[in-house]
Amino acid sequence: MSNCTKCHVLGDKVSNDKCLSCHSEIKYRLDRSMGFHASVEAKGKECVSCHSDHHGRDFAIIRFDKNKFNHSSTGYELTGKHKTVDCRQCHKPDNISDRELKKRSDTYLGIDKNCATCHTDYHQKTLSSDCVKCHNTTAFKPAPNFDHSKTDFALQGKHKSVGCIECHKKETKNGKAFQRFAGVPFGNCNSCHKDPHDSNLGTDCKQCHTDQGFESHAGLKRFNHSQTLFPLKGKHQQVDCGKCHNVYAAPTAIFQDRLGVQTSNCVACHKDVHDNKFGQNCADCHTEKTFQVSGALKNFDHNRTGFELTGKHVKVECRKCHTSGNFTEPLPHFACNNCHKDYHEGDFTPYGIGPDCAKCHTVNGFVGSQYSIADHRISRFPLEGAHTATPCTSCHKKDNPKWKFKNIGIACADCHKDIHEGFIDKKYYPNQSCDKCHVNNDWVESRFDHNQTKYKLAGAHAKQTCGSCHGRGDESVPFAQKQKFASLTTSCADCHKNTHGKQFEKNGVTDCAKCHGFENWKAAKFNHNKTAFKLDGKHAKVACEACHKKADINGEYIVQYKFKSFLCVDCHR
Numbered sequence: 001m002s003n004c005t006k007c008h009v010l011g012d013k014v015s016n017d018k019c020l021s022c023h024s025e026i027k028y029r030l031d032r033s034m035g036f037h038a039s040v041e042a043k044g045k046e047c048v049s050c051h052s053d054h055h056g057r058d059f060a061i062i063r064f065d066k067n068k069f070n071h072s073s074t075g076y077e078l079t080g081k082h083k084t085v086d087c088r089q090c091h092k093p094d095n096i097s098d099r100e101l102k103k104r105s106d107t108y109l110g111i112d113k114n115c116a117t118c119h120t121d122y123h124q125k126t127l128s129s130d131c132v133k134c135h136n137t138t139a140f141k142p143a144p145n146f147d148h149s150k151t152d153f154a155l156q157g158k159h160k161s162v163g164c165i166e167c168h169k170k171e172t173k174n175g176k177a178f179q180r181f182a183g184v185p186f187g188n189c190n191s192c193h194k195d196p197h198d199s200n201l202g203t204d205c206k207q208c209h210t211d212q213g214f215e216s217h218a219g220l221k222r223f224n225h226s227q228t229l230f231p232l233k234g235k236h237q238q239v240d241c242g243k244c245h246n247v248y249a250a251p252t253a254i255f256q257d258r259l260g261v262q263t264s265n266c267v268a269c270h271k272d273v274h275d276n277k278f279g280q281n282c283a284d285c286h287t288e289k290t291f292q293v294s295g296a297l298k299n300f301d302h303n304r305t306g307f308e309l310t311g312k313h314v315k316v317e318c319r320k321c322h323t324s325g326n327f328t329e330p331l332p333h334f335a336c337n338n339c340h341k342d343y344h345e346g347d348f349t350p351y352g353i354g355p356d357c358a359k360c361h362t363v364n365g366f367v368g369s370q371y372s373i374a375d376h377r378i379s380r381f382p383l384e385g386a387h388t389a390t391p392c393t394s395c396h397k398k399d400n401p402k403w404k405f406k407n408i409g410i411a412c413a414d415c416h417k418d419i420h421e422g423f424i425d426k427k428y429y430p431n432q433s434c435d436k437c438h439v440n441n442d443w444v445e446s447r448f449d450h451n452q453t454k455y456k457l458a459g460a461h462a463k464q465t466c467g468s469c470h471g472r473g474d475e476s477v478p479f480a481q482k483q484k485f486a487s488l489t490t491s492c493a494d495c496h497k498n499t500h501g502k503q504f505e506k507n508g509v510t511d512c513a514k515c516h517g518f519e520n521w522k523a524a525k526f527n528h529n530k531t532a533f534k535l536d537g538k539h540a541k542v543a544c545e546a547c548h549k550k551a552d553i554n555g556e557y558i559v560q561y562k563f564k565s566f567l568c569v570d571c572h573r
Contacts, residue, residue, distance in 0.1 A: 115135075132145060168181050190203055197252060337357075359371065359375075444467075455490045471484075500558065500561065
């Protein structure tokens with residue numbers, strides 16, 4: 001009974017679960033939807049519908065027609081040569097990796113889909129294990145799926161027609177025949193090709209040759225001549241190789257016919273049109289850009305010509321002076337105007353004699369002047385005071401299109417605007433002679449003698465600036481607009497505020513000088529005894545403010561000095 005229940009459920013039919021509990025290798029595949037039993041043809045069927053029992057010990061419980069069996073239902077479709085192969089050539093213990101299944105000689109399980117399961121790896125693990133990237137099941141070779149353009153070395157030009165064996169040589173590896181496909185060097189042409197130039201031209205063949213053929217030189221323009229000892233510059237870059245080299249020489253000798261020629265040895269190829277007058281170092285005057293047009297001549301020693309180049313002359317293009325194009329033709333060079341136009345148009349040409357420009361200018365440039373203050377002092381207008389720090393262009397202004405230096409006047413009003421015109425009587429500065437008041441150091445300092453006027457300066461007045469009296473008013477208003485000279489009276493009240501109101505006024509005028517002097521505001525001239533109230537006794541020692549207090553007088557709150565009554569009770573209460 002115990003043996004029966006291994007397959008049968010008591011009181012019921014045979015259960016698939018009972019079958020799969022023993023045939024675990026089938027359950028493993030079903031759980032993973034693998035193999036024939038997971039296909040549409042078998043999935044969902046009862047095991048006993050195909051595998052019945054109790055027909056004797058010799059009964060084949062696994063029965064199917066190998067010739068009609070649809071191998072695609074296993075998940076592995078047979079194509080190409082696989083269709084003609086006998087089942088047991090693949091389904092044999094030697095190809096099964098599972099130890100238990102390997103013991104069953106009649107099983108069809110345990111075969112991996114990997115090609116190497118059945119086939120020997122000819123490439124000995126040097127290539128990918130995914131054989132179908134190159135091969136198909138029709139034949140092992142050629143490899144129809146292989147695309148050389150997807151490798152690191154795409155075939156181009158003549159390489160497309162070369163047989164594989166030319167590059168991928170056969171050999172013996174690990175005692176077996178082997179053809180190398182991976183690890184074939186291709187970094188340079190000489191990895192496969194012999195260098196007919198014996199390394200005379202380097203190893204970068206692509207600089208001259210192309211894949212279209214070894215004799216195809218379309219790529220010669222790509223040759224990096226800078227790798228040689230003679231880098232090509234200027235016009236040399238446009239010269240055909242055959243102009244300098246014998247392109248018909250043997251491969252081992254080609255382009256070797258100019259070895260050792262220095263870039264400075266121009267006469268090795270070019271004729272010296274100067275007949276060695278300037279030596280053999282052509283680069284002192286010429287560049288590779290063109291033989292006809294000179295370069296910067298930065299190395300040419302112009303001192304040998306008798307005219308040393310200094311300052312701006314160093315950077316002047318040769319043809320600016322050598323206008324004929326013949327650099328050896330003598331040029332006059334003893335005076336600046338041999339080459340330069342006189343910008344001043346004769347202003348500095350006394351008696352018809354040309355000026356020496358170097359008195360003012362240098363070869364470093366026309367802008368700026370060497371003309372010094374000492375030179376100006378011997379002119380009609382010596383520079384003094386603030387004039388010595390004034391830029392030249394402040395006086396010598398540009399009168400289009402040239403600057404003016406002569407006949408610009410020497411009077412102050414020739415340069416400066418007379419802001420006092422109409423404010424100061426001409427008798428104090430006849431002919432606008434500003435120096436009657438001003439000095440050259442600055443505008444504020446003055447030497448005007450105020451005693452010439454009706455108002456002599458004394459005391460604190462003599463210490464004030466002119467603007468303190470003649471420029472009083474709003475600080476934001478320019479002096480020229482608020483100045484007062486002729487219209488300014490001698491009355492103290494024109495400048496000073498009358499703090500006493502009308503207490504000391506007589507006939508509408510307050511005479512401040514009766515009490516005050518010019519040194520300070522103290523009433524130094526005031527004598528109380530000359531008033532209607534003489535100071536006697538204790539009164540002589542009383543401070544002024546003890547009696548003279550602030551009061552409202554005619555609407556002004558000021559100190560009261562004038563009293564109508566002098567009774568004691570007016571002060572003492």
